[in-house]
Amino acid sequence: MPTRSLEELAEYVGGRICGDPNVVIKSASTLGRAREGDISFLVNRKYQKQLRTTKASAVIVGKETADSSVPLLIAEDPYYAFMQIMVLLHGHRKHKKVGISQRASISDSAKVGADCHIHDFAVIADDARIGDGCVIYSGVYIGHGVQIGNDSIIYPNTTIYDGCRLGNRVIINANTTIGEDGFGYATYEGVHHKIPQIGGVIIEDDVEVGACCGIERGTLGDTVIGQGSKLGDLVTIGHGTKIGQYCLLVAQVGIAGSTTLGHHCVVGGQVGIVGHINIGHNVTIAAQAGVVNNIEDGQIVLGAPAIEANQGRRAYSMIQYLPEMRQSIRSLQNQIDQITTSPEEPDSEDLSEHNHEP
Amino acid sequence: MPTRSLEELAEYVGGRICGDPNVVIKSASTLGRAREGDISFLVNRKYQKQLRTTKASAVIVGKETADSSVPLLIAEDPYYAFMQIMVLLHGHRKHKKVGISQRASISDSAKVGADCHIHDFAVIADDARIGDGCVIYSGVYIGHGVQIGNDSIIYPNTTIYDGCRLGNRVIINANTTIGEDGFGYATYEGVHHKIPQIGGVIIEDDVEVGACCGIERGTLGDTVIGQGSKLGDLVTIGHGTKIGQYCLLVAQVGIAGSTTLGHHCVVGGQVGIVGHINIGHNVTIAAQAGVVNNIEDGQIVLGAPAIEANQGRRAYSMIQYLPEMRQSIRSLQNQIDQITTSPEEPDSEDLSEHNHEP
């Protein structure tokens, strides 16, 4: 593994150094686990204290601090600098150059580009077209007429149904399903009749999809995952839904059909979004929210039902006070009853409509 | 692809036409995306406006409207008519007739019916029995003694554990697991001891199961998915739970063990249902609800904890007013304190236990 001086790394990411520029960096690690030769990073303030105790040889930070026992690499965007250094020191996963396995099943009518690596027991069905430089792992099923661009990676046991189209540099993690039929049935006299799902799925360039996801094909139009969007594990996207560019969908998100998300949306874990609504651009939806209405550009929402975040944070955190509030309301009523019966009208018979003990 | 006149389609679905009966229909599309030769449909009022702008050659609707620029096919149940026309024009997925692949692994003791298509790298273990006309895709694992009826389709990489029984015309989508052991452990002195799960899974006729689902086998009795029920993606059903006939379980539903659902229940996305309870017939459970108690026939519930829907819609939508309500309660207390100390008892010193500014 190549080593770098802290100075070289600072130059590479356009940062500056506070401390010895000659320390040698071999690897990256967390503040808590780092040893000599490791570079670490500090983004989350929770870990600030560890700057004093870390055994790292250097730490990437956003701004100078006297609170450190080790050399600092100060970068404008420390997390981005950390990413750059991770790629420089470690690189992305290397894929074994297996070529086209004799134990893969590739249709004569399928076209596979140059420099592809198709592992044992992968299946590429009729009329599929795979671009150059793709890696198709074992157990992957590429259905009839599927198109995949260049430099895409499909991890083991992923299933891509007929006619789906994936772009360039797409990564699909293991055991994910793309293009299964949308959940579409017409119920007539109590029986659910399956509606043919003739739309497809389009996964644009630079998308990564997590493990065990399900992305339904559209009923009529296509389901679309926009360029550069990233989906976590166990995410499911309904038929005909369109995710804009550069969205982040964290694990276990579920979005029903025919909904549209704009670009640069961030959707927290376990969020549910109903069908047939519009989510604007740059929208942030907190984990576990339940979204049932359109959301305008730039909004931040939370809760189920989802409401504006500042209001929502206060509102949902007050649920714990409900017993106390209900008690207060009863107490107030009692106090009022006392006021209206005894002090103001000392001589009156019981004229009040409320029950009270005098 | 065959074309039909609008008149033919109207006759086929038992509807009537408002406009030119001779327009030629080749395909189906959404109101927004349709082009000449497409038929579209209007069910959701949200899209009503598009009747004026659609490029479709005809639209299926539930009732006549003057608001359309195109011929209308008026059907009693327009969504059902749309389904019928989709099947007529497009049909369901055609499966390549691959026969029994030499690259599949089929036990000598397994029985495979007539006109089955078993793809490369599918596995059919000892004593399994597959009916006629089934399609078993690549990477599917059919365990020991599994029974599957006629005309069922198992999509790639699905795993069916030993002894499960599937009926006729069952569809299991990709990467789904059926019959894994139920989550059953006896904890003794802090150690979780696995309980053998000797029940099975029964999937009745005409069930469709989505992608990446997990349907546990029962501990003692069977887990049952009733006839004609449809499960979305990433649904999980606990050990020994029984889903009645013609239920719809939307994506990411989770039902714990030993629970019973009646027939014709609709369970929204991400709903959670605890174990050992009874859900009646024709029950509707809104998305993300958390069900912890029995539900009677015909009820509609929502929320977590789930309550009756009309009450629930009002109640859960009021969470946003909690800060305001809490503030009001404080204000009321202050007002009462003022009443009880100043006007009625103008001469008194501060006898109240509450703080207040006179």
Place this chain on the structure above:
Amino acid sequence: MPTRSLEELAEYVGGRICGDPNVVIKSASTLGRAREGDISFLVNRKYQKQLRTTKASAVIVGKETADSSVPLLIAEDPYYAFMQIMVLLHGHRKHKKVGISQRASISDSAKVGADCHIHDFAVIADDARIGDGCVIYSGVYIGHGVQIGNDSIIYPNTTIYDGCRLGNRVIINANTTIGEDGFGYATYEGVHHKIPQIGGVIIEDDVEVGACCGIERGTLGDTVIGQGSKLGDLVTIGHGTKIGQYCLLVAQVGIAGSTTLGHHCVVGGQVGIVGHINIGHNVTIAAQAGVVNNIEDGQIVLGAPAIEANQGRRAYSMIQYLPEMRQSIRSLQNQIDQITTSPEEPDSEDLSEHNHEP
């Protein structure tokens, strides 16, 4: 199948008998489904009534009751006794002794221990090390350098990415993914850049993982599932998260990255836990809870946001009273307005801005 007398079973589990010790037991079943020769058990009081109607030949109970029509086996921990008897009578799943299939793909540099059974179309990549007595089912992918201990079982179509380490007696159910990249991106100028994930996954001894789970590898350190912990179906664990020993994570739990759980935690179905927090030992988290803060040892929490359970049960169950509470607050305000305007100022015209009937 071997039969046992009730006396033998009582001796085996250290219990005592109330009734005929000579009844012959062949199998186990539920109270409701049991027939002659079956033993059943009663743990959940809900089923107490069935003691009178069951057709079982004996029932395991925690304490004597006159309310039974059948012989009882009284055990200190009836569920544990039931587990022991299930293992005795039925045993755990028997795996066919297939040896090393010629149709599996095993790298020359991989090491497979004694008495392993590797099924057709399983893949074991370079430098992987499998201990003795393991069963690797069809379609399983064992990545480069993966290590698995002795007597572990990997069910069909599971994918284990490069470098993950599994202990002894580990069970991974079907279609699960272990070691996919963590959801880690550095967003710079609106583009999400993938961060190499150089940590691994460690699954300690005696862990069972359900079907269709996703356990991410760590960004820098390892993701750890502690000894004896059990995960249900469709669970996802974020990068670098550490689950302690003997935890139970029910189906569809999602835990984000860099969080720590202590030992003996119980996490209910569909719970979501944010990243970078600490959950203590012996913590219980009720189903569907949303955990956003650290939790101390021994706490029981529920709700979203999660709060202490006793308080939470009362608080969340009061959401249904919100409309009534809001109405009460309005009514109180009206009453106070009446008090402050009419009784004290009997001669005034209606100066109040509120409507009221005098």
